[in-house]
Amino acid sequence: MDRVFDLAIIGGGINGCGIARDAAGRGNSVFLCEMNDLASGTSSWSTKLVHGGLRYLxxxxxxxxxxxxxxxxxxxxxxxxxxxxxxxxxxxxxxxxxxxxxxxxxxxxxxxxxxxxxxxxxxxxxxxxxxxxxxxxxxxxxxxxxxxxxxxxARLVVLTARDAADRGAEIHTRTRAVEIRQADGIWQVTVENTISGARTTINARALVNAGGPWVEQVLSSGSGVNARAKVxxxxxxxxxxxxxxxxxxxxxxxxxxxxxxxxxxxxxxxxxxxxxxxxxxxxxxxxxxxxxxxxxxxxxxxxxxxxxxxxxxxxxxxxxxxxxxxxxxxxxKAATRDYVFELDTPGGAPLLSIYGGKITTYRRLAEEALERLAPYLRSAKAKEGWTGKQPLPGGDMDVSAIAALTAELVRKYSFLPSAHANRMAHAYGTRAAKVLGSAKSMADLGQSFGASLTESEVRYLMSAEWACTAEDVVWRRSKLGLRLSSDQIAALDAWIAANRAAGERPLREAGGRT
Structure with missing residues (x-):
């Protein structure tokens, strides 16, 4: 019999990735699909604040x-x-x-x-x-x-997905959900690789619709659910x-x-x-x-x-x-920024749709989503919240330790300009050494693409963070797009495409542990 996941999630923004992380950490088998890149929709186009929302008072x-x-x-x-x-x-x-x-x-x-x-x-x-x-x-x-x-x-989204994958979740980018249907209490989700066009069907006991702006389109893909809420x-x-x-x-x-x-x-x-x-x-x-x-x-x-x-x-x-x-x-301007869940159980199979939400409250939203789905999930840890106590990848340090980490990188990689070391510390935290490896010189980091972006970093982003194009690298994961020319970005895109075509680790393999 084909594998049945405990939970399938449609949408690789902050809410979908947050739920994937929480669910995987509670012992559930998780499948997440995102039709484009992680954080390529709403989540990377925010004001970039973690805030209470003073004006909401x-x-x-x-x-x-x-x-x-x-x-x-x-x-x-x-x-x-x-x-x-x-x-x-x-x-x-x-x-x-x-x-x-x-x-x-x-x-x-x-x-x-x-x-x-x-x-x-x-x-x-x-x-x-x-x-x-x-x-x-x-x-x-x-x-x-x-x-x-x-x-x-965007890095908050990617690191949340990375942690979900480290805990066993399957994260599939460039993978569109084209049809969802339920049979015998199981959701069947047909997904299509948007690069190759290949289709496959996965089965899950519960389904989360974290489609963001596309939440209503997901419901219209055969779910049999007529939404009561509106986006x-x-x-x-x-x-x-x-x-x-x-x-x-x-x-x-x-x-x-x-x-x-x-x-x-x-x-x-x-x-x-x-x-x-x-x-x-x-x-x-x-x-x-x-x-x-x-x-x-x-x-x-x-x-x-x-x-x-x-x-x-x-x-x-x-x-x-x-x-x-x-x-x-x-x-x-007056529309609520709070989140709302809509839980439907056509044929006994739970479908949880998410409306609204803020980056700041994504972790709590995920906890509440898992609380709503707990009766339908098999894991004995289904009711145990944990994500507020465990750091995201690279975040296992004190809130005041970033300067010390930067200094340590400068000491260990003495050839690295201080600005480069500072960027590594702020992007990768304690995992910066995974990007820099055993390099003893700038040459050891491979080809330079400009603005301190090196081959070593790009390879890491491709293998561990689902990067597939230059846009994924420079506008979401590294935020270096403002410092690179269009020619430099085009050259990077060509390099990534050539290396993917040459058989380097396919994007989907980044879902493994690292």
């Missing part, structure tokens, strides 16, 4: 904010290499929210989520503090500074410009339309500005920042910054579609 989302604040420190502790603390400056705009309301919101933000590691809120004299220097003089004289965290979003697609666009200021703090700016934007130091030499919120009804795979959104973000930032930001300053844009639960809110 205005919509009385106290449960969500509390959960997100608790998760913020948990995630930092299990992945301190890809998550770092970030202080945010919130200038007081005299024509918008009153100072007492901001103070109250920040008091709640500091106290409802069990903050233990991050520093508390403080008032800031913007007329004299260095964080006021980039702002328009005399317009903003007071403000507040509070804590949240920055995250490498609301909301576009969020970001712009990246050259570094706007020298200090290391981010800003949260209030806009006259009631929305907020973040201005965040990005990759040392750049500044990230976002996000927009507007309803979207097109193909989620074709979303892009519009000229209107670019102008909106530039104008919003220029309302505060003494050196205006113009569309001509923009060096890169990106846009994603958030698959929010449709709660009937009149505006996209």
């Amino acid at each position: 205005e919509y009385y989302e106290f449960r969500l904010v509390r959960e997100a604040l608790i998760e913020r420190e948990i995630l930092w502790q299990i992945a301190p290499h890809i998550i770092r603390p970030l202080r945010f400056v919130l200038p007081h705009h005299s024509g918008l929210r009153p100072a007492w309301l901001l103070r109250l919101g920040l008091f709640l933000y500091d106290h409802i989520g069990g903050r233990h590691l991050l520093p508390p809120t403080r008032s800031v004299d913007l007329a004299h503090d260095e964080v006021g220097k980039p702002l328009i003089a005399n317009r903003y004289t007071k403000g507040f500074e509070y804590s949240d965290c920055f995250v490498d979003d 609301r697609l909301v576009q969020g666009s970001h712009i990246v410009v050259r570094k706007l200021y020298e200090h290391d703090r981010a800003y949260m700016f209030q806009n006259a339309d009631g929305r907020i934007i973040f201005v965040i130091p990005y990759q040392d030499d750049f500044t990230l500005i976002g996000t927009t919120d507007r309803d979207y009804d097109g193909d989620p795979s074709k979303v892009k920042a519009s000229n209107e959104e670019i102008q909106y973000l530039c104008a919003s930032a220029s309302e505060y910054l003494k050196n205006p930001v113009t569309p001509e300053d923009v060096v890169w844009t990106y846009s994603g579609v958030r698959p929010l639960y449709d709660d009937g809110a009149s505006e996209a």
Whole structure:
């Protein structure tokens, strides 16, 4: 008889990978398929924050904010290499929210989520503090500074998948679910390799629909389920410009339309500005920042910054579609960011569909998903939550140890420029040595593709992290796309294609233990 997995998951974003990790760690056999690359949809196009969501307090989302604040420190502790603390400056705009309301919101933000590691809120004299220097003089004289965290979003997804695979899960990228049906209490999922076109059918006792923006399309693939919940697609666009200021703090700016934007130091030499919120009804795979959104973000930032930001300053844009639960809110900005589950059991076979969610709360979402599915799973460990205590790959160190790790890499690999060692530490943590191996010189790391990207690293990303194209490497796993020319990226793509064609480890084999 063909193998029957305990759990099949459709969707390789943060929610799907989070559930795969949790389920595999509880002793379940897990199959996950993703039609493109891991994190290639919504998960890699975020504002790159692990945060409580200060503005959600205005919509009385106290449960969500509390959960997100608790998760913020948990995630930092299990992945301190890809998550770092970030202080945010919130200038007081005299024509918008009153100072007492901001103070109250920040008091709640500091106290409802069990903050233990991050520093508390403080008032800031913007007329004299260095964080006021980039702002328009005399317009903003007071403000507040509070804590949240920055995250490498795509690496969070990939490392979560890596840990799931290390615990026995099968992770299949470039694998589309083309038909789902149930028979005799078992789900039969027909999947197609999007590169070769080959099809196969896998069997599973339970099925999770973590399709994100495509959650409704998954249900229409033969599941026999008529969804009660609806997804609301909301576009969020970001712009990246050259570094706007020298200090290391981010800003949260209030806009006259009631929305907020973040201005965040990005990759040392750049500044990230976002996000927009507007309803979207097109193909989620074709979303892009519009000229209107670019102008909106530039104008919003220029309302505060003494050196205006113009569309001509923009060096890169990106846009994603958030698959929010449709709660009937009149505006996209007011739609809930909380998550909702819909559990159906046609023919006795459980199908759990996921609507909404945030990167920050993905681990808790996965726990709750497994709690919902526990009656249908065979593992004796089905009710044991564990993911908040076990580090992600490379994260087995203290939250303050990243500088020491970088210094150790510089000592061990003395030929490595300090900036290169720093990038290795922040991307791979304690697994950096797996990438660098026994190299004694830069030549030992193989071909150089530019911007410190070497053959050794690319081979590691192909064999251990499911990288299949240059896009997978430079825009998701290494974030070096801004530092490489189009010719360099094309050369890398050709190299990867040639090495895959030559029979190096196929992508699907990266699902093994490493």
